[in-house]
Amino acid sequence: xxxxxxxxxxxxxxxxxxxxxxxxxxxxxxxxxxxxxxxxxxxxxxxxxxxxxxxxxxxxxxxxxxxxxxxxxxxxxxxxxxxxxxxxxxxxxxxxxxxxxxxxxxxxxxxxxxxxxxxxxxxxxxxxxxxxxxxxxxxxxxxxxxxxxxxxxxxxxxxxxxxxxxxxxxxxxxxxxxxxxxxxxxxxxxxxxxxxxxxxxxxxxxxxxxxxxxxxxxxxxxxxxxxxxxxxxxxxxxxxxxxxxxxxxxxxxxxxxxxxxxxxxxxxxxxxxxxxxxxxxxxxxxxxxx
Amino acid sequence: xxxxxxxxxxxxxxxxxxxxxxxxxxxxxxxxxxxxxxxxxxxxxxxxxxxxxxxxxxxxxxxxxxxxxxxxxxxxxxxxxxxxxxxxxxxx
Amino acid sequence: xxxxxxxxxxxxxxxxxxxxxxxxxxxxxxxxxxxxxxxxxxxxxxxxxxxxxxxxxxxxxxxxxxxxxxxxxxxxxxxxxxxxxxxxxxxxxxxxxxxxxxxxxxxxxxxxxxxxxxxxx
Numbered sequence: 287x288x289x290x291x292x293x294x295x296x297x298x299x300x301x302x303x304x305x306x307x308x309x310x311x312x313x314x315x316x317x318x319x320x321x322x323x324x325x326x327x328x329x330x331x332x333x334x335x336x337x338x339x340x341x342x343x344x345x346x347x348x349x350x351x352x353x354x355x356x357x358x359x360x361x362x363x364x365x366x367x368x369x370x371x372x373x374x375x376x377x378x379x380x381x382x383x384x385x386x387x388x389x390x391x392x393x394x395x396x397x398x399x400x401x402x403x404x405x406x407x408x409x410x411x412x413x414x415x416x417x418x419x420x421x422x423x424x425x426x427x428x429x430x431x432x433x434x435x436x437x438x439x440x441x442x443x444x445x446x447x448x449x450x451x452x453x454x455x456x457x458x459x460x461x462x463x464x465x466x467x468x469x470x471x472x473x474x475x476x477x478x479x480x481x482x483x484x485x486x487x488x489x490x491x492x493x494x495x496x497x498x499x500x501x502x503x504x505x506x507x508x509x510x511x512x513x514x515x516x517x518x519x520x521x522x523x524x525x526x527x528x529x530x531x532x533x534x535x536x537x538x539x540x541x542x543x544x545x546x547x548x549x550x551x552x553x554x555x556x557x558x559x560x561x562x563x564x565x566x567x568x569x570x571x572x573x574x575x576x
Numbered sequence: 577x578x579x580x581x582x583x584x585x586x587x588x589x590x591x592x593x594x595x596x597x598x599x600x601x602x603x604x605x606x607x608x609x610x611x612x613x614x615x616x617x618x619x620x621x622x623x624x625x626x627x628x629x630x631x632x633x634x635x636x637x638x639x640x641x642x643x644x645x646x647x648x649x650x651x652x653x654x655x656x657x658x659x660x661x662x663x664x665x666x667x668x
Numbered sequence: 669x670x671x672x673x674x675x676x677x678x679x680x681x682x683x684x685x686x687x688x689x690x691x692x693x694x695x696x697x698x699x700x701x702x703x704x705x706x707x708x709x710x711x712x713x714x715x716x717x718x719x720x721x722x723x724x725x726x727x728x729x730x731x732x733x734x735x736x737x738x739x740x741x742x743x744x745x746x747x748x749x750x751x752x753x754x755x756x757x758x759x760x761x762x763x764x765x766x767x768x769x770x771x772x773x774x775x776x777x778x779x780x781x782x783x784x785x786x787x788x789x
Contacts, residue, residue, distance in 0.1 A: 342691050350684035357680055362672040364721035366736070371720060375742050376735040383728050391726040391738070392626050396745040407749040414756035421763040462629065470625035470727065474752045478633035485641060540728070560752060564638045567759045571645040571766070585678040592685040592705055601697050608701050615708055622715050623725045624744045630751050639704065639755050646762040647697065650769040 387545050388467040397472075397552045401520045408513060408556055411563045415509070415570075422570045441490075448490025455483035459561070464543065466553040473556025480557065481564025488565075493573060505562050512558040519548055519555075581621050588614045601647055609640040675716040683709030696765040696775045700758055707754040711747045718743030 333341075361368045378395055388394030396404050463476030488496040544550070591611035595604045612635035619627035686709055689702025718740035726741040765775065772780050 339692065343688070346684060346688040346691060349687065350680060353680045353683070354677055357673050357676045360673055360676065363675050363716060364719055366720050366723075368717070368720075370717050370743075371740050375718075375740040378741055379726065379735040379738050380733050382741075383731075383733050389728045390626075391728065392741050392744050392748065395741050396748065400745065404749060407753055410753050411756050414753075414760050417760045418763045421760075421767055470725070471629055472626065472748075474748055475626060475629040475633060478630060478638060478752065482633055482637040482641075485638070563756065564634075567638070567642060567756075568645070571642060571649065571759075571763070582674070585675070589678060589681055589685070592682055595698075595701055595705070596685055596689050596693075601695070604698065604701055608704070611705075611708070615712070618712065619715065622719045623723065623739050624715055624718075624747075625725055626744055626748055627711075627715065627751070630748055634751055634755050635708075639758060642755075642759055642762055643697070643701070646766055649766045650697075650775060 383540055386549065387540050387547055388549050389540055390467055390469060390472070393467045393472045393549055393553065397467075397549045397556075398547070401552065404552075404556065405516055405520065408516060408559050411559055412509060412513060415563050415566055418567060418570050445490050448486055452483055452487045452490065455486065456480060459483060459557075463553055463557040464550065466557075467545070467549045468543070473553040474560055476553075477557035477560025478564060480561040481568075484561065484565040485568045488569070493569075500565065505566055508558055509562045512555040512562075516552060516555040516559075519551065577621065581618065584614050584618050584621070587611075588618070602644075605640060605643040605647060608643070609636050612636040612639065675719075676713055679709045679712035679716060681709075682706070682712060685709075694777050696768065696777060697762075699777070700761045700765065703761065704754060704758050707750070711750055714743040714747050 378391060378399065382391045382394045382399075383389065386394035386398040388398065459476045459480035461476075462471035462479060463473060466472030466476065484496075484500070588611055591607050591614065594607050595611070598604050598607070612631060615635060616628045616631040619625075619631055683706045686702045686704070686706030690699050690706065693699055693702065720739045723739045724737060726738040726744065768780060769775055772783055774780060
């Protein structure tokens with residue numbers, strides 16, 4: 287401290303000005319809060335690192351060995367008489383088409399018989415994106431290293447290929463979602479494809495243009511709207527409490543695009559949630575905002 | 577079919593071991609992406625096309641992208657070459 | 669020890685490598701990759717248990733609704749949702765790792781715990 291004072295006493299006025307400017311610009315160092323006089327004793331057990339490594343390796347190898355021993359004694363792989371192929375799966379396979387109207391029995395299972403489960407999964411996605419927003423979204427006036435400045439902006443190859451590929455990716459994603467009850471796919475896979483397409487679009491066209499199309503408000507409205515639609519449209523079976531009450535929405539003719547009752551609409555809702563989540567995760571990591 | 581399956585399983589395990597022993601984080605992320613692609617072929621061989629589509633889009637696509645961006649944020653990916661010129665363009 | 673369950677054995681090996689990486693590696697990113705890898709091992713195990721030799725995927729073809737024609741759809745449904753959820757959870761982990769790096773400028777878990785302990789004292 288004394289040395290610093292002497293320095294600006296000896297030097298001229300401009301040095302003084304510079305020093306003051308430095309002081310003003312530099313952030314005020316936080317004064318540490320007065321510690322209570324009580325000295326907290328932190329008891330730490332110091333395990334030698336080599337011993338720790340050996341013990342952890344032994345634990346992992348033990349777990350793997352036990353699991354492998356058990357697996358080797360299980361009924362063999364691919365055998366139709368395995369106890370996993372029990373009456374539950376038989377029921378889904380034999381009655382699924384008639385009861386849900388979905389040709390893709392997996393979609394019929396996760397969006398009709400086990401729709402409550404899928405609502406929970408979509409909520410997990412929503413909670414995860416909320417956690418990432420809390421952790422990474424920039425507050426008002428908070429400056430954090432923003433690496434969007436180094437995004438490729440006028441990259442000819444990326445833009446040209448992006449213009450060619452993005453529409454195809456988006457159309458394929460929409461096809462996968464809309465045909466979720468007829469062919470492999472559904473809300474989860476189609477939503478992920480659309481999310482990846484949106485990310486590619488953002489990389490090719492730049493953040494500002496995409497930010498206008500899909501702002502934070504749009505994202506919020508889409509996500510919460512899709513989740514609420516899902517919850518409300520399945521709510522009737524939760525409230526009536528029976529799984530075989532006749533519904534006003536009939537399964538229809540299996541194989542048509544407008545069939546399988548609510549499954550196509552639920553697929554669209556799940557797809558919206560997944561696509562928005564994937565895109566929002568990317569932009570939150572990238573920029574700290576949508 | 578069984579041969580392809582065993583090949584894919586061996587490839588998956590080799591990728592896993594490589595990720596475990598490499599020091600470079602970027603290499604680990606890229607090899608992990610390759611492992612996800614092999615997993616999606618395994619789903620196809622296990623007669624679960626739903627899983628194959630999801631794994632290809634999610635595991636190989638979005639998960640790896642998030643890893644790459646996180647690596648960029650923590651400066652594990654060297655971006656000095658781009659930094660020389662790009663910020664001027666960005667300030668426009 | 670028979671090798672007829674080679675699929676499941678590979679799944680366990682994958683899970684084991686992921687678990688070892690999660691416990692033993694000090695780098696947070698490697699830990700996250702290890703977590704995702706053990707996820708993949710669990711999904712492989714589940715899907716392999718549902719597979720039945722010589723049957724088709726559970727998508728009704730030509731109106732055949734015989735249970736002997738298709739594989740078990742239940743593991744597929746479970747894994748389908750699980751894959752998407754594991755990406756969401758690893759995104760949360762990555763966000764936490766990025767914030768830890770911004771605060772402590774390191775990804776080594778030992779250094780971070782040391783510095784947290786020093787700050788507390």
